Amino acid sequence: MTVFLSVSAFSKPTFEQGNEYYIAEEFKKAAETYMEVVESGFVSAELYFNLGNSFFRLGDYPRAILYYEKAQRLSPKDEEILMNLGIANTKITDKFEMMPDVFFVRWWKTFSGFFARDQWAIVFLCLIFVSVLCLAWYFLASTYRDKRMAFYVCFLFVIFSGTAFGAAIQQHRQQTRHAGIIMKHKVSVSSSPQTDREKFVIHGGTKVDILDEIGGYYRIRVADGSNGWVSKEVLTVI
Numbered sequence: 001m002t003v004f005l006s007v008s009a010f011s012k013p014t015f016e017q018g019n020e021y022y023i024a025e026e027f028k029k030a031a032e033t034y035m036e037v038v039e040s041g042f043v044s045a046e047l048y049f050n051l052g053n054s055f056f057r058l059g060d061y062p063r064a065i066l067y068y069e070k071a072q073r074l075s076p077k078d079e080e081i082l083m084n085l086g087i088a089n090t091k092i093t094d095k096f097e098m099m100p101d102v103f104f105v106r107w108w109k110t111f112s113g114f115f116a117r118d119q120w121a122i123v124f125l126c127l128i129f130v131s132v133l134c135l136a137w138y139f140l141a142s143t144y145r146d147k148r149m150a151f152y153v154c155f156l157f158v159i160f161s162g163t164a165f166g167a168a169i170q171q172h173r174q175q176t177r178h179a180g181i182i183m184k185h186k187v188s189v190s191s192s193p194q195t196d197r198e199k200f201v202i203h204g205g206t207k208v209d210i211l212d213e214i215g216g217y218y219r220i221r222v223a224d225g226s227n228g229w230v231s232k233e234v235l236t237v238i
Helices: 012-023 027-039 045-057 061-074 079-089 103-112 117-140 144-175
Strands: 179-182 186-190 198-203 207-214 217-221 227-231 235-237
Touching: 012 027, 012 045, 027 045, 045 061, 045 079, 061 079, 061 179, 103 144, 117 144
Parallel strands: none
Antiparallel strands: 179 207, 179 235, 186 198, 186 227, 207 217, 217 227
C-alpha cells in the first residue's frame, strides 16, 4: 500500500516523520504520528488515507476502515482509497448483503455519483445562470415565436437545474451520512436500550447507519436492513 506524501496542509515535520516511519515499516510509530496530526485539528483525505494504511498494516482493520471511510468522504472518487477500503472490508467477519434498491433509485444513485457534491453545486449554479439568461430573453423578445422559444428553453434549463440540485443533495447526504464503525471484536445488538434481549451479533469493522440515540445508546442499522440498539462505547462515528 502506498502513502500520500503531500504536506502542503500539514504540520510538515510531523507529517513527514509519519511518512518516514511508514516507509521504514515502523507502522505503530507512523500511526501514532499521524494521530498527532489529526488531534491537532487537521482534516485531509491524504492524512486519513495514510492513517488507514498504517492501521491496516498493524492488522487493526476496524480502525483502518474508519479512516478509509473518513478519507472517502473527503475524496469520494479517489480510486486508491476505494480500493484499500474494499480490501480492508474483506478482512472483517461480517459480510452483510445490501438491501437491493428498486431500479429507479439505483439509476438515480448511479447518475448522482458521476460528480461529487461540490461539482454538482457548480453545475447547478451554471444552469441557473443560463436559466436567468433565457428568462431575460423571454421578456426582451419582440415576437411571439421568440418568446415561445425562450420559454421552452428556459423551462428545460430549470428542469436541468433542479436535477443538478437534487444530485448535489444526494451526494451531500451520502458524504454526511450519520454512520459509524464497530470497534469491539463482538457486539450483541439488542431489541431496545438497556436490555439483554439479543437480536443479532455484529463484529469489529462493520459499518452501521446511526438512526437514533437515547442516553448512552445508538439505534443502528446494518447493510441488510436489520436494526437494533448498541452502547455508544462499541462504535466510533465516521
